[in-house]
Amino acid sequence: MLTYAIRRLILSIPTLLFISFVIFMLLQLAPGDPMAQVPLTVPPEVKQKMREALGVGQPPLVQYWKWLVQVFWIEPQVLIDYLFGTDFSEGKQRVISWQTRSPVMDIVIQRIPQTLSVVGVAYVVAILIAIPIGIYSAYRQYSVFDQAGTFVTMIGFSVPPFFTGPLLIVIFSVQLGWFPSIYDTTHVVTDWASFKLQLQQMIMPVMVLALQITAQLSRYMRASMLDNLGQDYVRTARAKGLSESIVVLQHVLRNSMIPVVTVIALGIPSIFGGAIITENVFKVNGIGQLLLTWLFANDLPGVMTLTFIFAVLIVLFNLIADILYGLLDPRIRYD
Amino acid sequence: MTDTIAPIEALQDKEPQKPPRSRSKDVWDQFRKHKGAMFGLFFLVLITLAVLVGPFLWDADPQKIDIRNKNMRPIYTAIWDSTAKVGWHKPLGSDQLGRDQLAQLLSGGRASMAVGWAAMILSLFIGTAIGVAAGFYKKLDGLLMRTTDLFLALPVLPLLLLAVTLFRQPLRANFGPEGGMFILIVTIIAITSWMPTARIVRGDILAIKEREFVLAAHSIGTVPGKVIRRHLLPNVLSPILVSAALGLATAIITESALSFLGVGFPSDFPTWGKMLADAVVRMEEYPERVLLPGIAISLTVLSVNYLGDGLRDALDPRIRGR
Numbered sequence: 001m002l003t004y005a006i007r008r009l010i011l012s013i014p015t016l017l018f019i020s021f022v023i024f025m026l027l028q029l030a031p032g033d034p035m036a037q038v039p040l041t042v043p044p045e046v047k048q049k050m051r052e053a054l055g056v057g058q059p060p061l062v063q064y065w066k067w068l069v070q071v072f073w074i075e076p077q078v079l080i081d082y083l084f085g086t087d088f089s090e091g092k093q094r095v096i097s098w099q100t101r102s103p104v105m106d107i108v109i110q111r112i113p114q115t116l117s118v119v120g121v122a123y124v125v126a127i128l129i130a131i132p133i134g135i136y137s138a139y140r141q142y143s144v145f146d147q148a149g150t151f152v153t154m155i156g157f158s159v160p161p162f163f164t165g166p167l168l169i170v171i172f173s174v175q176l177g178w179f180p181s182i183y184d185t186t187h188v189v190t191d192w193a194s195f196k197l198q199l200q201q202m203i204m205p206v207m208v209l210a211l212q213i214t215a216q217l218s219r220y221m222r223a224s225m226l227d228n229l230g231q232d233y234v235r236t237a238r239a240k241g242l243s244e245s246i247v248v249l250q251h252v253l254r255n256s257m258i259p260v261v262t263v264i265a266l267g268i269p270s271i272f273g274g275a276i277i278t279e280n281v282f283k284v285n286g287i288g289q290l291l292l293t294w295l296f297a298n299d300l301p302g303v304m305t306l307t308f309i310f311a312v313l314i315v316l317f318n319l320i321a322d323i324l325y326g327l328l329d330p331r332i333r334y335d
Numbered sequence: 336m337t338d339t340i341a342p343i344e345a346l347q348d349k350e351p352q353k354p355p356r357s358r359s360k361d362v363w364d365q366f367r368k369h370k371g372a373m374f375g376l377f378f379l380v381l382i383t384l385a386v387l388v389g390p391f392l393w394d395a396d397p398q399k400i401d402i403r404n405k406n407m408r409p410i411y412t413a414i415w416d417s418t419a420k421v422g423w424h425k426p427l428g429s430d431q432l433g434r435d436q437l438a439q440l441l442s443g444g445r446a447s448m449a450v451g452w453a454a455m456i457l458s459l460f461i462g463t464a465i466g467v468a469a470g471f472y473k474k475l476d477g478l479l480m481r482t483t484d485l486f487l488a489l490p491v492l493p494l495l496l497l498a499v500t501l502f503r504q505p506l507r508a509n510f511g512p513e514g515g516m517f518i519l520i521v522t523i524i525a526i527t528s529w530m531p532t533a534r535i536v537r538g539d540i541l542a543i544k545e546r547e548f549v550l551a552a553h554s555i556g557t558v559p560g561k562v563i564r565r566h567l568l569p570n571v572l573s574p575i576l577v578s579a580a581l582g583l584a585t586a587i588i589t590e591s592a593l594s595f596l597g598v599g600f601p602s603d604f605p606t607w608g609k610m611l612a613d614a615v616v617r618m619e620e621y622p623e624r625v626l627l628p629g630i631a632i633s634l635t636v637l638s639v640n641y642l643g644d645g646l647r648d649a650l651d652p653r654i655r656g657r
Contacts, residue, residue, distance in 0.1 A: 019488060029501055100433050108576040152643075154371070158637035160588050162608070163629035174619050276492055277592055281615075292596065295496050307493050314488045 005323050012315045013284035019311045020304075021064065027300050028060045070095045071305065075105055099299040107290065108306065112272070114185050115279070115286030119271045122206040126213035127264060133214070134221020134260075139248055149218065156215025161208050167193060168204045178203050185285040205282040209275055214265065220263050224256040231255075258328045265321040269313035365649040372645020375638035382635050386444035397438035397605050404429055409436070409623050430624060431617065434605075440627060443605040447587055447632070450520055450606075454586035457525035459532055459579055463571075466536025467563055471544060482538070483530050491527045495589070498523050499598040512601040520593060520600075524586050532578045539571045573650035580643030582635045591632050607632045 023067040042050075052058075058066075070093060077088040081121070133153075137146035173181035179200045189195050228234065229252055237247045276288035283289075294302040366372055407428040408416075427436035469479035499519060506515035543549065544567070552562050591608030592597040600606050607628040614624030 015485060015488065019485065022489075023494075023497075026501060028498060048442055069414065082620060150371075154637060154640055155633075158640050159629075159633040160591060160636070161593060162611060163625075166611070166618055166625050167629065170622050170625070196577070275597065276496075280596065291493055295493075295500055298500075303493075303497065307497070310493060311488055318488065 001323070001326055004326070005319070008319050012319060016308075016312060016315055019315075020068070020308050023304060023307050023311070024064050024067065025060070027304055028063075043230050058172060066093075067095065067301070067304065071308070078103075078105070088181070093195065095301050095305050097294070097299055097302040099294060099297045099302065104302050104305045107302070108287065108309070111285065111287050111290050114183075114284055115272065115288065118183070118202060118284050118286065119275055121202065122209035123213060123267065123271050123273075125206060126210040126217060129210065130214040131215035131221055131260070134218040135225055135248070135253060135256075137218070138222045138225030138256075141226065146222075149222075153215040153218050156211040157219075159211075161212060161275065161277045162210060164208045164279060165204075165278060168208060169281075172204060181282070183282045183284040205275075205278050205284055208278050208281075216267075217260065217263065221256065221260050224259050225252060228252045228256045258325065261328060262321040262325050265317055265324055269310065269317050272310070272313055340445055343657070348530070362649045366645050369641075369645035371641040372649075375641030375645065378634060378638035379642060382444065382631075382638070383448060386441055386448055389441040390438070390445065393437055393441060395435040395438040397434060397442045398603055400432045400434060401429065403433065405431055406621070408428060408621070409627075424514065427627060428621075428623065430610075430613070436624070437626065439605040439610055440631060442609075443607045443610055443628065444631060444635075446517075446604070446606040447590055447608070447635070450517065450524070450590040451583050451587040453513070453517075453521045454524035454528070454590070455579055455582040457521060458529040458582050459575060461525060462529035462532025462578070463536050463568075463575060465529065466533040467540055467567065467571075470537040470540025470564065471559070471567070473565060476537075479533075483533050486527070487530050489527070492592070495523055495593065496598060499593060503598075512602050516600045516604075520590055524589050528582060528585060528589075532575065532582070534579060535574045535657055536571050539574060540567055543567055543570050573646075576650065577643055578641055578649045580646055584639040584643070587632065 074092045074094055077092070078094060080086060081088055095105065096102070097104045097107060100107060113300060133149050137143075137149040140146055169181045172179045181204075183201050187194065187198060188199070189198050229248075234247060234252060237251050238244075242251075272287065275286075276292055278284070279286045279288040280292060289301065291306050293299075294306065385455065404425060409428045410426050425437070427440065429435055430439070430481030465479050469476045469483075471579045502518070502519055506519050509515060510518055527620065534555055549562060549566055552566050557565070590599065590606065591611070594606050595612040597612065599609060602609075610628040611625055611632070614628070618625045
């Protein structure tokens, strides 16, 4: 198991390097010019100097190498400095966003709390709803509850967030006036009233996201429970005279959770990736919204770093899911 | 004389009681039992026919600007609001530029469905080709599956947005604004969605490859290409069909999402996602402009998903016949 994990970890390094190279080269093809916003009265040689100051004048491979050094060598130093108050990174060049002229990582760190509080809460809510629904609809297969549950999950699958979002806004903000339609990121929770306001503004985006995630998870849960409920060991457990709750909630549930846990682990990168569309609809100032702004502003270092962070998270959680699978299920051997 | 001896009863050739049943009939019978799938099929056919034939029956130009008749409400609004601006010449109302909503819905649906079908077929083609190659040729397996993992590790929506912003200009220059965008969106959706199909097909090919009938085919000298076409592909058809249904649904949603984010088709070319995105700013006064395209997208995807669900049940021999 340990050797497997180490091998996979080592293998993921060339994968990530390759991914970053592909993304970088794709970005090099971008038609956008960082100087597009500079007034036309600025003479060309000054523009050339500005371009060089941004690091655009050099050949792509040199730029790629510099980016690698900045991300893998200098940014960790900045983190260490921040944590321990040392000064390793004094005077070293960090990854700078073209749009805001400030370090990319600082902006990402500023945006992460908003994304985590909305998408993360939605994920937790979805797990809490999906698992009981999945268990019960598998236990009473083809019952009214199961049919209704399947229908709701199908709707959650099929109705895109850019439709549910505006729909909820029309119903709950415009008609009923219960919740604000725009997420106020500057809102600070200090007392009970402000906490209530925070809850109110979180409810709609969380509901939109949770509907989607619940749909996927409860289907997995139901399928996995159905697979296990037909197994021989369930009949044995019943024949031993175990109560139905122990059979279902201990014997079957534990076995059915194995694939579901890995599915949950595989979904975690999307929490950090933020929900581009949902954040856009509710104007949440999160990572997904940041990526969209940077893409439209042709901010290559920002887009590059952000996309790379997503790729790292995806690869990492793929690895974690595989290892979890091996840890939870003793039948699976990787060696 | 041998013919006088009556054969032992157990060895008698009895006529089959029932006429033989073909596999496709079994599948169809199982499929018909799935109510949701039947509804899905019905609505999908209905919507497809509507967007195919509809523009000929309702031949208003979806892009024609008619500023005198702008901001009309759908005809049914008159039931509860007698002062609403309605008219039979614009059954579903018109937008802020007076463009006919019904005609926009129909031609928008055409675009969405065309993108969905084309992207799904292309992605199935890539996925099946890579899956078969990886499963059948052992030398290619490692390389192709690592490539698949690599594509799975790429974040899809950011990459889609990236590719759209990158390649929009050259393709538009070569194929015109609509054609170029169509090619771009279809290709990008296909390139980012073939991986599940490839994995499933590879798994099935690996299992089927070891069966006796493939060995028999090899031993009578069948060339590999023919083994794949005659013996392997028909056997992996069912997982391909199921992933086709799912692929169609995701392709339609992805296209709408791209249009919604403003990187889809050009602004005067209606698609469902674009109609929805344009209407969001005015949804307080004109909620139907959000609702109609939204319901169209959702209904299409819902019926495709139910169809896929029914197909999966019908094509699974473990479930069929129960």
